[in-house]
Every structure is written in C-alpha cells, then in structure tokens.
Amino acid sequence: MLAEVARLEAELAGTRAGRNPDDSSDLTDYLAGLTHCCALYAANDSPDRPRVLWNLYPGAEAGLPNPDTVYKYVTVSPDHRYEITGRRGTSADLTFQVDDAGPERAGRLNRNLGLLAEPDLHVLPDGTFTITAGPDEAQGRPNHLHLPPGARRIMIRDTMSDWSQTPTSLAVRRVGGAPVVPEPGLDELADRAAAFLASAAPLWVRIPEQYNYVHPPNTLPPARPTGAGGLQSQYVTTGTFSLTDDEALVVTAGQGTASYLGFQVGSNWYVDYDYRSHTSSLTSAQAAPNPDGSYSWVIALRDPGHANWIDPVGHHEGLTLMRWQGLTAPLAPDNSPRVTRVALADLTAALPAGSPFVSTVDRKRKAAVRRWQFDRRVATLRFPHTNSG
Known part of the structure; x- marks a missing residue:
C-alpha cells in the first residue's frame, strides 16, 4: 500500500x-x-x-x-x-x-x-x-x-x-x-x-479534462441530464473558473421544477474545497434569490459582499458544478446558467437588478450556522459505517 x-x-x-x-x-x-x-x-x-x-x-x-x-x-x-x-x-x-x-x-x-x-x-x-x-x-x-x-x-x-x-x-x-x-x-x-x-x-x-476543461474557462454549457456514471434523475452542468484577486464570476440560473438546486466549486484534484468553514457551495435553500426568482452566485477570492458568495478558498483556478435534482419535468433552457466574468469594482452592474448583498455581521452569523449544521449532520451518522443507521 x-x-x-x-x-x-x-x-x-x-x-x-x-x-x-x-x-x-x-x-x-x-x-x-x-x-x-x-x-x-x-x-x-x-x-x-x-x-x-x-x-x-x-x-x-x-x-x-x-x-x-x-x-x-x-x-x-x-x-x-x-x-x-x-x-x-x-x-x-x-x-x-x-x-x-x-x-x-x-x-x-x-x-x-x-x-x-x-x-x-x-x-x-x-x-x-x-x-x-x-x-x-x-x-x-x-x-x-x-x-x-x-x-x-x-x-x-x-x-x-x-x-x-x-x-x-x-x-x-x-x-x-x-x-x-x-x-x-x-x-x-x-x-x-x-x-x-x-x-x-x-x-x-x-x-475534469473530459467534463470541465473541455469548455472554455469561465463558462458553463447548457444543463444536461446525467445517466452513465451519475444520478439518472439529475441535470448537471460543469465548467471551470479562472480569476485574478480583483475579479469575480457571476453565475445566474433558475431552479425550474427541481426540489434541489446546488452550485459548488472544487479543486483541480476533483475534490471539494473545505465546505464546512467556507461557502464553497450553496444550495437554493441556502442562497438568497433575486427579485425575479432566479439565483446568482458570485465566485471571488475575497468577499464581494454579495449574499451568495462562493469562496474558492484561495484558489485562482478550479472546477464548477451545478446540479438540479428531483425534477418533475425536463429543465427548461432558460433555467440553464448565464455566466459573466467581471472586475469586482463592476460587480453590481453585472448582477440582476436587486440581487441581494449582506453585511459583515450577517456573513459571520451565517458562517457560524453553517459550521454548526455540518457538525450536527456528522453527529447523526455513525462513523465510519453502520448496520443500524
């Protein structure tokens, strides 16, 4: 070994x-x-x-x-x-x-x-x-x-x-x-x-070479249903991000009929960043919606103040992945993501009108809740395996 x-x-x-x-x-x-x-x-x-x-x-x-x-x-x-x-x-x-x-x-x-x-x-x-x-x-x-x-x-x-x-x-x-x-x-x-x-x-x-890097950086193709190798009842889209310290990537999408919509970034090793202590992922239930009902996520190396900041934990390049699960109908094309790379100074102009921002105090509160919720999840599971759940 x-x-x-x-x-x-x-x-x-x-x-x-x-x-x-x-x-x-x-x-x-x-x-x-x-x-x-x-x-x-x-x-x-x-x-x-x-x-x-x-x-x-x-x-x-x-x-x-x-x-x-x-x-x-x-x-x-x-x-x-x-x-x-x-x-x-x-x-x-x-x-x-x-x-x-x-x-x-x-x-x-x-x-x-x-x-x-x-x-x-x-x-x-x-x-x-x-x-x-x-x-x-x-x-x-x-x-x-x-x-x-x-x-x-x-x-x-x-x-x-x-x-x-x-x-x-x-x-x-x-x-x-x-x-x-x-x-x-x-x-x-x-x-x-x-x-x-x-x-x-x-x-x-x-x-990641076959499914993420096959697309140009800072883009996401239309969502597609998964089958071979993935969950058969799911739609996904995969790509990559490549940003400087002063840039952001805005990703906006709709939930459609899905019971679950989640967006995450990950390492080029094809594993997650630390999602307990960083918001390297957010679901639609965790995120704040835009006034029109869509969701915008903002990838940036430093906190841009947006409610749905996706933190790549110090990585300038990495992988992006969005999942829709529990759909009761095929995902409509207008729910697929729209992606824009911008300077942080121009972030507001790149977002849908009224897209939510948060205070530093609220950010710290949400981070503490996130850590507590993850620790609670772990506490409900017998580690590492169980016959009796």
Whole structure:
C-alpha cells in the first residue's frame, strides 16, 4: 500500500493540479483522502456481510462529491438477496442506485444498472420503509432493486437542500443466497485497497479534462441530464473558473421544477474545497434569490459582499458544478446558467437588478450556522459505517 501511495505521489505531481501553484500544495492531503476513501471501500467489500458505509466526506474524498449529499454504500452480489430498512429523514432527495463500482474496480465511471427514486420509494406514514434487492426482477413489486449480473453495490444519495435537514437512517441484512465465504485478512484488505487506489487515481485525473476543461474557462454549457456514471434523475452542468484577486464570476440560473438546486466549486484534484468553514457551495435553500426568482452566485477570492458568495478558498483556478435534482419535468433552457466574468469594482452592474448583498455581521452569523449544521449532520451518522443507521 505504501509503495502504491509513493508511486502515485510522484505521478500526480506531473498532472494539471500537480503543476498548479494553488493546488500542488494540496497533493499530500488529496492523496491521503483518496487512500482513506479506497481503504473504506476495501474494508466494506463483502457482499456476504453487508454493511451501510458512509464515505465521501471531508478527509475521504474522490469524484467531486456533492457537499449537500450524504453518500452511503452497500456492497452486494447477484448471488444474494438483501433487505434494507430505513427511516426517512427530512432531506430534499433520496435515491438508491445499483452500479458496478466502476471507479475502483475498472478505472472508469460507474455503469448504472438500476434506480429507485422518489416518488417510487414507498414510505409508511411513520417514515419507515423496507427495500428488497436480489437477482429477481421487480415484476410490479414496490421497493425492489433488481441486481443483474455485474451489480456490485447500492449507492445511496441523501441530498439536503437545507443543512438543517436530517439524513435518512439505514440498516441492511442478507436474507438469502449463496454460502458465505471467509472474511479476508488484513494483508488481503491492504492489497485490495492499493488496487482500488491504483484504479481510481488515474480516472479522477481524466474526468475534469473530459467534463470541465473541455469548455472554455469561465463558462458553463447548457444543463444536461446525467445517466452513465451519475444520478439518472439529475441535470448537471460543469465548467471551470479562472480569476485574478480583483475579479469575480457571476453565475445566474433558475431552479425550474427541481426540489434541489446546488452550485459548488472544487479543486483541480476533483475534490471539494473545505465546505464546512467556507461557502464553497450553496444550495437554493441556502442562497438568497433575486427579485425575479432566479439565483446568482458570485465566485471571488475575497468577499464581494454579495449574499451568495462562493469562496474558492484561495484558489485562482478550479472546477464548477451545478446540479438540479428531483425534477418533475425536463429543465427548461432558460433555467440553464448565464455566466459573466467581471472586475469586482463592476460587480453590481453585472448582477440582476436587486440581487441581494449582506453585511459583515450577517456573513459571520451565517458562517457560524453553517459550521454548526455540518457538525450536527456528522453527529447523526455513525462513523465510519453502520448496520443500524
């Protein structure tokens, strides 16, 4: 494992992020977080003894995760049958996706093999629900996930538009299938984690080149529905920012029929900036709307005074990503983002009329609430994995 980490550290130093003066100093922390992430996947890699794993949180990141989402994973096999029980939290969007664990197993994005999303998720009046999963087709049964050949895990996305919302609690058990095999030893788990790391690291170098840097800097293309590798019920748009200390990037978009709209910036390592202590992301529920109902976010290296300041935490170049979830109709073209790069001195003129600004006192108050809400979210989750949510 240590040899693989050392090899990757030398290799990653030559990438776009490794050569960028703002990102290069983050290499050690990035590689530690990716290694942690892969080690958790390896430790949870038993379809015979399923557990609900919480992964993709600060300190264990890959793939530019959504700061508003609690990601949980259950390792599965079509050779077994499972029962997942839960109590619905108050989040804006909850989905259960079957995939083949592509990043760590094949060095590519996931192949999505099935999805259970609201409103198809049947929840009892008391907030509890039961989901079955196995090799058999649903054939009209509610809350059943088909595990076709190649299925390797169930990925749960629990997305909170408002950080005061509570994540869903989950538990899983195997209820039938092939005989259970012996648990792997520590050496085998370490080798598996190293293999996952070697597979995933090159992927997360390629993806921003393919999806973000393919567009000119300081632009965002029209939003598109995601499928392969992403959430099937979601629209996204991806790009990059490149700013001096005295510039800002204004991004204005509409929510449409989505239950969740979120905008974030991230590192060229394809991970998040510190979103607990900095507003490197804001949802429409956290942001203040314009008078016309749209939302404007302002990326700037220093506080521009705008209510929806997106803080890149000292980075002059990085990635942008916007997500719409829970749509009841296709996203209308006029809800896609409009992007303008301006001098900070000219910011007001670049914003829609009446776009909100805040005082320094209000900024500090919101920052304190943000930290408290994130800490509360973490406190509701058993770390790092649980069978009983």
